Amino acid sequence: MDAAEGIHEGNERFKQAVREADNVALPLLYTRGAQILPPNGETVRDSESIAEFWRAFFDLGITEARPVTHEVIPMGEYALEVGEYSVLSHDEVVDRGKIMVLWKHEDGVWKMHRDTWNSSVPLPET
Amino acid sequence: MDAAEGIHEGNERFKQAVREADNVALPLLYTRGAQILPPNGETVRDSESIAEFWRAFFDLGITEARPVTHEVIPMGEYALEVGEYSVLSHDEVVDRGKIMVLWKHEDGVWKMHRDTWNSSVPLPET
Numbered sequence: 001m002d003a004a005e006g007i008h009e010g011n012e013r014f015k016q017a018v019r020e021a022d023n024v025a026l027p028l029l030y031t032r033g034a035q036i037l038p039p040n041g042e043t044v045r046d047s048e049s050i051a052e053f054w055r056a057f058f059d060l061g062i063t064e065a066r067p068v069t070h071e072v073i074p075m076g077e078y079a080l081e082v083g084e085y086s087v088l089s090h091d092e093v094v095d096r097g098k099i100m101v102l103w104k105h106e107d108g109v110w111k112m113h114r115d116t117w118n119s120s121v122p123l124p125e126t
Numbered sequence: 127m128d129a130a131e132g133i134h135e136g137n138e139r140f141k142q143a144v145r146e147a148d149n150v151a152l153p154l155l156y157t158r159g160a161q162i163l164p165p166n167g168e169t170v171r172d173s174e175s176i177a178e179f180w181r182a183f184f185d186l187g188i189t190e191a192r193p194v195t196h197e198v199i200p201m202g203e204y205a206l207e208v209g210e211y212s213v214l215s216h217d218e219v220v221d222r223g224k225i226m227v228l229w230k231h232e233d234g235v236w237k238m239h240r241d242t243w244n245s246s247v248p249l250p251e252t
Contacts, residue, residue, distance in 0.1 A: 035208070037208070037224040037226060037244065038244070039165065039244040039245060040244070040245055040246070040247060040248050040249045041246060041248065042246055043224060073204065073228070075201035075202060075204050076201060076202065078199065078201050078206075080204075080206070080228050080240065082161070082163070082240055098163040098169060098242065100163060100226055100228075100240060100242045102199070102206050102226075114206065114208055114226060116224065116226045116242060116244065117244070118163065118164070118165040118166070118242065118243070118244040119165060119166055120166070120167060120168055121166060122166050122167065123166045
């Protein structure tokens with residue numbers, strides 16, 4: 001399976017895991033040694049912390065996350081995905097922005113190795 | 127020059143260009159076809175828009191940006207940098223966060239190809 005197909009499959013599994021609020025499945029979509037670099041927080045490492053991160057995300061009332069891939073740059077066992085996302089709470093879009101994910105081929109599957117994003121919504125004027 | 131050295135040199139040039147508010151030098155640190163994915167804004171493409179982006183950044187009163195590299199993953203003509211940054215206005219840290227930059231070897235130099243970051247500072251409670 002090439003990188004673009006593997007990333008597509010990984011994203012389909014990711015969307016399903018979020019819809020099912022399944023924070024057992026979510027860490028399995030990440031490599032050993034993966035890092036999440038979330039906005040407005042510190043870097044998240046190791047699969048227990050990754051499960052915890054997504055649990056907190058569900059606690060915010062998020063019911064759906066929709067990554068859309070614009071570009072895949074294949075680089076051997078790695079591939080960079082650049083795209084956009086929207087995040088929903090019961091059919092209402094609560095955030096939208098940009099994603100940049102380094103995927104890695106590990107144990108025969110493409111998994112997220114370095115995962116970051118940021119909102120495209122302007123900050124409120126202060 | 128290997129990727130880690132090339133990225134170090136690119137970051138030194140970047141820091142100098144920011145200190146000098148030099149938005150002629152800044153676009154030259156990016157590849158042809160580069161993209162900046164800034165927080166709270168849309169993707170920035172082409173060198174004129176990149177110059178414009180940094181001009182707006184200087185207009186906010188930013189006088190210094192300090193990227194710190196934690197990790198370089200070399201992948202042939204590409205390399206991914208993961209690290210942290212702080213942004214200063216006249217010696218006061220006004221933001222700090224995480225960076226993820228895909229560098230590309232182009233015209234004999236390592237340049238930024240996909241550049242994104244987000245703040246590690248929690249959002250104020252609403």
